[in-house]
Amino acid sequence: MPDPALRQALATGDFIAAPGVYDLISALIADRMGFNALYVTGYGTVASSLGLPDAGLATYSEMLDRIARIVAMTKTPVIADADTGYGGLLNVRHTxxxxxxxxxxxxxxxxxxxxxxxxxxxxxxxxxxxxxxxKIKVASDARSSADFLIIARTDARSGKGLDEAISRGRAYADAGADIVFVESPESEVEMAEIGRMIDKPLLANMVNGGRTPMLSADRLKQLGFAVAIFPAVGFLATAEALTRAYDDLRRHGTTTEAVPMFSFAEFNRLIGFEDVWEFERRYSETE
Structure with a gap:
């Protein structure tokens, strides 16, 4: 079932900051941090599961399988990327x-x-x-709980300009979207204009190295945003850490203290080995 905490946070004005997760390791780590949401990033999920670009190559079934596993293993409310709904109106309802x-x-x-x-x-x-x-009307009608939130994203800014993107955002809000997501504004001035012109909770996409300025949660709230996703922080940090660790091993023939690592004991706790060991102690055969 959807978690009512996100709708409540929107109603009370609590800012929602969601780190990007893309597999079970990233999800388990982020789940322990106390965030009020996790964001299952399509880019990271496709990259980690298929080794391919985020270019419409992953299917609904592939994405749902990964997303469902993440939801089942975490306690934090999950925001999930569903691309275009994977097709037409009937596909949107199914999705x-x-x-x-x-x-x-x-x-x-x-x-x-x-x-x-x-x-x-x-x-x-x-x-x-x-x-x-x-699509937004179909999505709104298809949900069974009001706590299941519809985020409507427009990608019109880059090809059609800010005015068109704002116009679309307003139309999607009127159609029943709970949160409006104007993708890739290119300055704080543009973000402030979005905040002024769309009377609906707004989502900002904070992509490290992307087209939109990286801003703090406090600044985003000042500009009129209610939610921020940080989709790339996990997989970019992981790629850097793995590159350093593997290069350290290649150059030295072993791992050195130059590369900090999670302890093996802590990783065992993260993925639940303590429960396995307790189970084995309780139910092991005795003479």
Missing amino acids: VRGYEKAGVTAIQLEDQEFPKKCGHTPHRRVIPTADMVR
């Missing part, structure tokens, strides 16, 4: 029902043409506003 049944709390749907592209890469194209409005 919403599947994500909600899996225990996701908020689903992100975007107005790109299929196949979609990562929101901070070039050459994105969007479908007509009216088509996305219908």
Whole structure:
């Protein structure tokens, strides 16, 4: 079931900051940190599970399988990327029902043409506003709980300009979206304009190295945003750490103290070996 904590946070004005997770290790670590949401990033999930770019290559079934596993193993409310809904209106209904049944709390749907592209890469194209409005209405009608939140994302800024993106955001809000996500504004001035012009909880996408300025939660709240996702922090940090660790091993023939590592004992606790050992102590055969 969706977690009502996110809707309550929006109602009380608590800022929601969600780190990106993309596999069970990243999810288990983030789940212990006390965040009020986790964000299952499509980019990171496709990269980690398929080794491919976020370019519409992952299917609904592949994404749902990974997302459902993350939800089942964590206690924090999950926001999950659902790309374009994986097809037309019937696909959107199927996707919403599947994500909600899996225990996701908020689903992100975007107005790109299929196949979609990562929101901070070039050459994105969007479908007509009216088509996305219908998708949002279908998504809203398909959910069984009001605590299951619909995030409507527009990628119109890069190809059609800020005014078009804001117009779309307002239309998606009117269609029933709980949260509006204008992708890749390119300055604080643009972000402030989005905050002024759209009367709905707003989501900011804080991509390290992306097109949008990296801002603190406090600053984003001042600009009128209610939610921030940090999708790349996990997989970029992991890629850097693995590169350093593997290079250290290659150069020295063993690992050295130059590369800090999680302790093996702590990692065993993270993934639940203590429960396995307790089970074995309790139920092991005795003479």
